[in-house]
Amino acid sequence: MRDENRAFYRRLVSIALPIGLQSLMLALVAACDAFMLGRIAQDEMTAVSLATQIQFVQNMIVSAAVAAGSILGAQYFGKGDRHALTELLHIMLIASGIVSLLFFGACELMPESLMKIFTHDPDLIVIGARYLRIAGVSYLLSGISQCYLTAMKVTDHVRPCVLISCSAVVSNVILNSIFIFGLLGAPRLQSRGAALATTIARLIELCLCIGISMRETYVRSQLTKFFAIRKGLPRDFMRQCLPLLGGGLCWGVGFTAYTAIIGHMGTDPAAANSVAAVVRDLVCCMCNGIATAAGIMVGNELGAGRLEEGKAVGIKLRNLSFVIGFMSTGIVLAVTPLTVRMVILTDQARSYLTGMMVIMAVYMIGRAVNTITINGILDGGGDTIFDLYSLIVCMWGVAIPLALLGAFHFHWHPLAVYACTCLDEVGKIPWVMARFRKYKWVQDLTQ
Numbered sequence: 355m356r357d358e359n360r361a362f363y364r365r366l367v368s369i370a371l372p373i374g375l376q377s378l379m380l381a382l383v384a385a386c387d388a389f390m391l392g393r394i395a396q397d398e399m400t401a402v403s404l405a406t407q408i409q410f411v412q413n414m415i416v417s418a419a420v421a422a423g424s425i426l427g428a429q430y431f432g433k434g435d436r437h438a439l440t441e442l443l444h445i446m447l448i449a450s451g452i453v454s455l456l457f458f459g460a461c462e463l464m465p466e467s468l469m470k471i472f473t474h475d476p477d478l479i480v481i482g483a484r485y486l487r488i489a490g491v492s493y494l495l496s497g498i499s500q501c502y503l504t505a506m507k508v509t510d511h512v513r514p515c516v517l518i519s520c521s522a523v524v525s526n527v528i529l530n531s532i533f534i535f536g537l538l539g540a541p542r543l544q545s546r547g548a549a550l551a552t553t554i555a556r557l558i559e560l561c562l563c564i565g566i567s568m569r570e571t572y573v574r575s576q577l578t579k580f581f582a583i584r585k586g587l588p589r590d591f592m593r594q595c596l597p598l599l600g601g602g603l604c605w606g607v608g609f610t611a612y613t614a615i616i617g618h619m620g621t622d623p624a625a626a627n628s629v630a631a632v633v634r635d636l637v638c639c640m641c642n643g644i645a646t647a648a649g650i651m652v653g654n655e656l657g658a659g660r661l662e663e664g665k666a667v668g669i670k671l672r673n674l675s676f677v678i679g680f681m682s683t684g685i686v687l688a689v690t691p692l693t694v695r696m697v698i699l700t701d702q703a704r705s706y707l708t709g710m711m712v713i714m715a716v717y718m719i720g721r722a723v724n725t726i727t728i729n730g731i732l733d734g735g736g737d738t739i740f741d742l743y744s745l746i747v748c749m750w751g752v753a754i755p756l757a758l759l760g761a762f763h764f765h766w767h768p769l770a771v772y773a774c775t776c777l778d779e780v781g782k783i784p785w786v787m788a789r790f791r792k793y794k795w796v797q798d799l800t801q
Contacts, residue, residue: 471614485548
């Protein structure tokens with residue numbers, strides 16, 4: 355049993371650590387944008403933070419497509435069916451490409467209208483619109499690269515994903531500093547510089563994805579067989595994708611609604627929330643990596659027909675999720691003093707940020723447990739509908755109505771409204787555990 359546990363944790367670390375590092379690298383891009391712009395002006399940082407909510411919504415939709423491909427891909431990889439993996443890559447590229455093209459068009463044609471969703475401040479709208487017109491190209495590029503990165507992850511090519519993401523992040527950070535501050539003779543573009551740096555970094559990322567995928571052992575797109583997909587596979591893909599899409603939209607639009615609610619309470623709460631969101635995304639990288647690893651490990655066992663082994667792996671990962679949750683709480687509390695001092699904020703915004711970080715520390719317990727259990731274990735076995743149910747009830751039935759009423763009817767303190775936006779994750783833990791113990795996720799999804 356000891357050797358079995360050692361093998362389990364070795365495999366978990368070998369998958370989760372690189373993916374967690376990749377997630378951290380991606381989150382660092384947003385962090386660099388926020389903190390570099392925060393050294394220039396509060397409005398620049400706040401406007402870009404609000405503008406990037408557009409990509410956040412796009413990522414929720416694209417994530418549904420690549421997550422469906424990952425769920426099926428992990429099981430087909432466990433089964434040893436390479437042709438199905440190529441066909442799944444093509445399906446992901448079609449779905450993700452269409453979505454990314456739509457968001458690119460919206461950012462280019464109507465950026466002011468998009469910004470008005472999140473704020474009524476005319477200065478923030480102008481700054482954010484300038485950012486979106488340039489960053490919209492990066493949204494198109496990232497939608498395609500995510501498909502290739504997903505194909506690499508489910509076929510045990512995790513390290514190249516990290517190298518690609520690290521290359522993109524390093525490029526982004528360097529270009530950020532050049533274009534935001536006007537270094538090395540470049541123009542001082544501020545928020546537009548952040549958008550330009552992100553776009554160039556995404557182009558580098560996509561080129562690396564396509565180039566590395568040309569190697570012999572990698573799954574890659576074949577143009578001559580792009581639409582030659584076996585009967586039934588698109589149906590299986592949509593069966594996983596639609597609940598994930600519904601859940602992703604509920605969660606993505608819900609989180610965007612949280613940002614919009616706080617944004618309409620004033621520039622100080624919006625600025626504090628922008629910084630808190632960056633810290634949240636950075637701390638969540640650990641549980642995101644373990645959730646992805648959980649889906650792959652559970653899916654490999656189930657796809658190979660080893661249902662009892664898959665169930666045992668899921669139970670171990672569920673128990674581990676609570677440990678990760680409490681660790682995340684400690685990390686948030688530990689970095690709070692440093693975070694408050696790092697950015698230029700008004701005294702009022704600084705006070706809000708301190709309170710938000712304490713509230714977020716409690717929220718992280720639920721976020722870690724639910725992410726690993728729902729997005730990792732349940733989804734890995736094809737039980738994708740539960741996430742949609744839980745979001746409709748907990749987020750849209752409880753948290754968002756309370757936040758709206760508190761902000762615009764009862765005129766609660768911004769920290770009370772922020773606490774309302776954190777209720778859903780902590781409150782649904784008992785429901786998530788009850789769903790887990792039904793073991794509906796223990797199923798083989800392959801043809």
